[in-house]
Amino acid sequence: MAIDNSVNVNEAPERESMEFDVLIVGGGPAGLSAAIRLKQLAVENNQEISVCLIDKGAEVGAHILSGAVIDPRALDELLPNWQQLVASELTEVTQDSFLLLKEHKASRLPLALLPASLKNSGNLIGSLGQVCAALAAHAEQLGVDVFAGFAATDILYDESGAVVGVTTGDMGLDKSGNPTPMYQPGMNLRAKMTLFAEGCRGQLGKQLIERFDLAAGRGKQTYGLGIKEIWQIPKEQHQAGLVVHSIGWPLDNHTYGGGFAYHYGDNLVAVGLVVGLNYENPYLSPFDEFQRLKTHPSFSAFLRGGERVSYGARTLVAGGLTALPELSFPGGALIGDDAGFLNAARIKGSHCAVKSGSLAAEALLASIDHESIDYDKFNLQYRQKFEQSWLYRELYQTRNFKPYMKKGLYIGSLLFGAEQLLLKGRTPWTLKLKQADHQCLKEAKYFQPIVYPKPDGILTFDKPSSVFLSNTNHEEQQPCHLKLQDDDVPITVNLSMYSAPETRYCPAGVYEIIQEQEQPKLQINAQNCLHCKACDIKDPTQNICWTAPQGGEGPIYQGM
Structure with a gap:
C-alpha cells in the first residue's frame, strides 16, 4: 500500500510557491523528452508555455542507471542531432552474442533462432546518464526551467480532486522530523498539468495509480532488479x-x-545481472548471484586484469502492455517507467520512455484552449496517440513475454520464441500476470539457505565496497526515508517466516538483523540506499515504503 501524502491546496501549509503551465517530475529520458517536445511544439505553433522540470538527483543524470544499449529511434525523431550533444562518444553495436550458461560452460545460441526483439543491429552502447545530462542542457537552452536537487514528496490537489502540482521535500530536519538550524521548507510547485516521470516504482506515481484506480482490470505489474558494474579492461580483451x-x-x-x-x-x-523480482526463494541474493556470474569463464575472460570503476543498482518495470495502467487522470499523466513503458523482451526501455514523453507532450499541446487545458481532450489524445504509435505496436508484439517466462526458463523461452518467429506476435490470445512480485515469495521452510562464496576482491566484491563506488551519500541526521508501516512485522513475519529476505534482496546492505538486548531487531542503514526500490516492491507484506530523502542525496553515478 502506498503512503498517501496528498495535500489539498486549501489546507497546505504556507510555503513559497511557483506556478507554471506544465510541471514535469523527473529528469530521466521520459521527462526530458516531454520538456523538449513541449518547447519544440510551442515554437512551431507560436505559443508561450512555461515548463519546469525537477529532479531529485544532485544533478540531472546522477540517479540514472541503465544497461545501456540504446535504440536511437525515438531520440532521432525528437532531436536528430542528439548524439552530437552527448559528452562521450556512443559505440555502435557490431556483434550480438546470446549465451546459455551452465556452471562451467556456455552454449552460444544461433542468431537465426533468436526473435528480432533480441537483436541489436543499429543500436548504440553508452551511458544513459550522460545522454540525460545532455538532454537537460538542451532543454534549458529551449527555455525549460530545470531544477536538480529537488525531490517531489507530496501531491497537491484542488477541491475537485484534480492534481495541481507537487510539494518538494523539506531540508534540514532531524531524525524526529523537527527543524534544525539548517531547516529550509519545501516549495509548492503548481501547474495546469503535471507529468510524472519518476522512473520505475515512482513514489508519487504509485500513489496516483492507487488513488485514481488506474490499474483496474490490468495484469499485475512485475519488476526486475538490475545490478551493474563498469570495468576498464585491458585493450587486448576489449x-x-x-x-x-x-x-x-x-x-x-x-x-x-x-x-x-x-x-x-x-x-x-x-557488466551486470537482471533478476526478476517474482522469484520464490527467500534465500536468493541478487547481488551475490551477480558476483557469481562474473566468475563464469564467458565473463571472467574479459574482466581479468581489469579494474572495477563504478557500481549501481536499479529496479526496472517489466510487465509490458498488459500491465500498463490508465495513463492520465485529472490534472496529470504518467510517462516513462512511472507508467511502465519498457520492453522487457528487448531488454531495453529508454526508447519507450522517450517516445511516451513525446506523445504526452503532443497530446498536451493539442489540448490547450485559450491558455486552459481540456483534460478530457488530453486523456483522449494521449491514449489515441499511444495506440496509433510504433511504441504500441512494439509492446503489443511482445505482450506475452513475461507471462510465458513465468512458466520457467526453457518452457517460457520455447513458447515466446515460437510466437515471435512463427507468428510475429500476432497470436489471438493475450496473457496477463495474476500475482504481484511480493506475493510470489515463499516461506523459508520450503528452501535451504544458499551458501555464496566469499568475495575475492579481484572479480567478486562485498556490498560496502560496491556502495562506495556509487558515490552514495545521505545526511544521517534526517528522518529515515525507508518507512515501516508496522515496526513489528520485520521480526514477527519477515524474520520468522521468510528468514529476513530484505537482508538479501537489497543490493546495498541497507537492512540488517542485529541483536539488541538478546532480541533480534531490524536495523535500517538508510545512508547506504541506492534508491533502487527493491524493498518497496519485494517486501512480502508490503510493510516497507520507499520515500524520497532530502533532495540531491543518494547515488551520484558516473557514466551509468
Whole structure:
C-alpha cells in the first residue's frame, strides 16, 4: 500500500510557491523528452508555455542507471542531432552474442533462432546518464526551467480532486522530523498539468495509480532488479561494439533473469545481472548471484586484469502492455517507467520512455484552449496517440513475454520464441500476470539457505565496497526515508517466516538483523540506499515504503 501524502491546496501549509503551465517530475529520458517536445511544439505553433522540470538527483543524470544499449529511434525523431550533444562518444553495436550458461560452460545460441526483439543491429552502447545530462542542457537552452536537487514528496490537489502540482521535500530536519538550524521548507510547485516521470516504482506515481484506480482490470505489474558494474579492461580483451546476453546459470530454471556485458568506449565494459523480482526463494541474493556470474569463464575472460570503476543498482518495470495502467487522470499523466513503458523482451526501455514523453507532450499541446487545458481532450489524445504509435505496436508484439517466462526458463523461452518467429506476435490470445512480485515469495521452510562464496576482491566484491563506488551519500541526521508501516512485522513475519529476505534482496546492505538486548531487531542503514526500490516492491507484506530523502542525496553515478 502506498503512503498517501496528498495535500489539498486549501489546507497546505504556507510555503513559497511557483506556478507554471506544465510541471514535469523527473529528469530521466521520459521527462526530458516531454520538456523538449513541449518547447519544440510551442515554437512551431507560436505559443508561450512555461515548463519546469525537477529532479531529485544532485544533478540531472546522477540517479540514472541503465544497461545501456540504446535504440536511437525515438531520440532521432525528437532531436536528430542528439548524439552530437552527448559528452562521450556512443559505440555502435557490431556483434550480438546470446549465451546459455551452465556452471562451467556456455552454449552460444544461433542468431537465426533468436526473435528480432533480441537483436541489436543499429543500436548504440553508452551511458544513459550522460545522454540525460545532455538532454537537460538542451532543454534549458529551449527555455525549460530545470531544477536538480529537488525531490517531489507530496501531491497537491484542488477541491475537485484534480492534481495541481507537487510539494518538494523539506531540508534540514532531524531524525524526529523537527527543524534544525539548517531547516529550509519545501516549495509548492503548481501547474495546469503535471507529468510524472519518476522512473520505475515512482513514489508519487504509485500513489496516483492507487488513488485514481488506474490499474483496474490490468495484469499485475512485475519488476526486475538490475545490478551493474563498469570495468576498464585491458585493450587486448576489449571488443568494441560487442553485446553479450546470457540466460541460465547462476540462476535456477524457475528464476527469471539474465546477465549482460556491453563493450564500448575507451576499453569499457558494462557488466551486470537482471533478476526478476517474482522469484520464490527467500534465500536468493541478487547481488551475490551477480558476483557469481562474473566468475563464469564467458565473463571472467574479459574482466581479468581489469579494474572495477563504478557500481549501481536499479529496479526496472517489466510487465509490458498488459500491465500498463490508465495513463492520465485529472490534472496529470504518467510517462516513462512511472507508467511502465519498457520492453522487457528487448531488454531495453529508454526508447519507450522517450517516445511516451513525446506523445504526452503532443497530446498536451493539442489540448490547450485559450491558455486552459481540456483534460478530457488530453486523456483522449494521449491514449489515441499511444495506440496509433510504433511504441504500441512494439509492446503489443511482445505482450506475452513475461507471462510465458513465468512458466520457467526453457518452457517460457520455447513458447515466446515460437510466437515471435512463427507468428510475429500476432497470436489471438493475450496473457496477463495474476500475482504481484511480493506475493510470489515463499516461506523459508520450503528452501535451504544458499551458501555464496566469499568475495575475492579481484572479480567478486562485498556490498560496502560496491556502495562506495556509487558515490552514495545521505545526511544521517534526517528522518529515515525507508518507512515501516508496522515496526513489528520485520521480526514477527519477515524474520520468522521468510528468514529476513530484505537482508538479501537489497543490493546495498541497507537492512540488517542485529541483536539488541538478546532480541533480534531490524536495523535500517538508510545512508547506504541506492534508491533502487527493491524493498518497496519485494517486501512480502508490503510493510516497507520507499520515500524520497532530502533532495540531491543518494547515488551520484558516473557514466551509468
